[in-house]
Amino acid sequence: MSAARVAVVGGSLAGLRAAEQLRAAGHTGPVTVLGAEPWLPYNRPPLSKEALAEGGAPDALAARLAFRRRASIADVDFRLGDPVAAAVLADRTLVTEAGHTLGYDGLVVATGLRPRRLAVPGPSTGRHVLRTVADCHALRAALSGPADVVVVGAGFVGCEVAGTLHGLGHRVTVVEPAGPPMVRVLGAPVATAVQRHHEAAGIRFVIGAGVTAFTGDSRLTGVVLDTGETLPADVVVEAVGSVCNVEWLAGNDLDLSDGVLTDNHLRAAERVVAVGDLARFPNPLVDDVPRRVEHWSIPTDTAKRAAATLAAELAELAGVTPDLVRNGAPFAPVPSFWSDQLGLRFQSYGSPALADEVRVEEGDPDHLPGGLLATYHRDGRHLGSLAINLSPARQRELREAFHHEGVPA
Amino acid sequence: MKVIVDLALCQDHGQCAIAAPEVFRINDEGHLEFDGTPEEAMREYVEEAADVCPVQAILIEG
Incomplete structure (x- = not known):
């Protein structure tokens, strides 16, 4: 059996599933998970729904939403709260922001996404994003009494947040330049129907408008649109998509133009695999174009395949013949997601x-x-x-x- | 193998019933029913059901 050391960079769902699936694939060597956040992996979808509605301190939220840890990963070393700053693939070493170095034999890239921010003038207070338990807590804490909330971005996160905050009694307006809510995924006939449903529930949509500035001095007071309208706002939620956390991989000859390019088996380079939202892989269910898929099912699916790929490569190094049948099959996951809104x-x-x-x-x-x-x-x-x-x-x-x-x- | 579902968390998404239909099912009223002591042969499917549960309400013991 291989005693190779695996470093999993990223301590969320994809990193957790990668650790579990390495064990399931027969890898018995040491596994270290390095997480940027100080909490063990937790489930993010409730952050725009129940957790936002109920509130709580970040530690309490993280504990409530924590994934259960399988017995098979009891010996996995979770090093939390210290993001990896750089990797040198040629040397197989990592260095963290706190200055710790870690050598490895196999690497799993699982650093996921962070929210994109709006680059417009105005006060920086009162502007929120939603990705972590800390974000969820900060947004909830900013909303004590009934408030004017502007959600910028009518994707799934924006619409879920809008629905939850509306349910808490806030006056919610959603601003979206591109088209009706979630149109990129739902298509126009369904997206316009969803917009009518949400409007009937009491949410205002401003479609076709972009944000040019925020108003206010020490405190946010409004959102200026390129239509000339200024929306009153006590709180803004920026839900305008994501940026891949790949900067730490720069300088290693990987294709980082959109996430991390991999082959169909999630292999990005020798003894390097990528999982989750940032893995850009071709899915033969669709065609041969590599794409990233930001659906909740994908971390689990990619972790399963990537762990098999990496475990086989490490086993081969140790002189063990990998399971060719299992590892030869094309990876063709059926992506799925769900959303609850109003x-x-x-x-x-x-x-x-x-x-x-x-x-x-x-x-x-x-x-x-x-x-x-x-x-x-x-x-x-x-x-x-x-x-x-x-x-x-x-x-x-x-x-x-x-x-x-x-x-x- | 013992399967426990936190029914305070469960929202009847039914993804478990897709992953492991021999163990989990959504009844005609739209609510979850499940076998709390499935055979060991079901483990792979039960683990997948636990993984795909949107609210992570499924616990496997033993």
Whole structure:
């Protein structure tokens, strides 16, 4: 058995699953997980939903949302609160921001994303993002009484935050330059229907407008739009997408133009694999173009495949023949995500965002709580399915469809 | 193997029933039913169900 040392850089879902899956793949050597945040891996989706609604100090939130640790990773060394500053792949060493160095034999890149920030003039106070328990706590703490909240960005995080803060009694406006909410994923007919639903619930949408400045001196008072309108605001939530945490990998000849480029088996370089939101890999269920996929299912799926890839490479070094059958199969995950917003439960399978044609198969777009099924197509191929308020039994059919359609030759 | 579901957390997403239909199912009322002592042969599927649970409500003991 290999006694090779594996360093997992990134202490969130992808890093945790990578550690678990290394063990499941038979790797018995030391595994160290290096996390930038001071908390053990925790589940992020509730941060825009229940955790934001209920509130709590960061430590308490992190404890409440912590992933359960499998017995198989009881011996994994979690080094938390000290981000990795740089890697030298040629030497197989890492150095952390606190100045600690760590040598390794195999590397898992799992540093994920951070929120993109708006670069516009104005006060820096009152502006929030939502990615960590600290962010969640700070946003909640900024909202004591009923407030004017402007959410910039109508993607999934923006819409979930808008729904939760509306539920807490705040006056919420969502500003989005690109189009109706979540349109990139949902497509226009569904996105406009969701907008009508959310507007009927009491959220205001300003679509087609961009933010040019914030007003206020010591305290934020408003958001200036490029339409000339100024929205009153006590608090702004910037939900305008993400930036990949890959700076620490610079200078190593990796393709970091959008996340970390890998092959279909998540291999980025010799004895280096990438997992989670920043892994850019081709999925033969779609085509041969490498893409990053920011869906909740992807950290777990990529960790499984990447751990097998790395464990096999390390075993081979130690003179053990890897399991060629398991490791030869193409990696073709069916991405999935869910979202809860104002009485709507979204569940998606496949890659709706890559389609250019949306078909509403079932349901009434003017009454989404009653259920809706949409399918997504490109060049006549079925790429994704979206259910709103459909039963889990129905969802199973939607997921299975992709397994049955299988991987094109 | 013992399976415990924190029903205070469970929101009936049903992803467990997709991952391990022999152990978890959503009944006609839309609520979760599950086998608390599945056979060892089910472990891989039960672990996947625990992994994919959106609210991480599933605990495997033993």
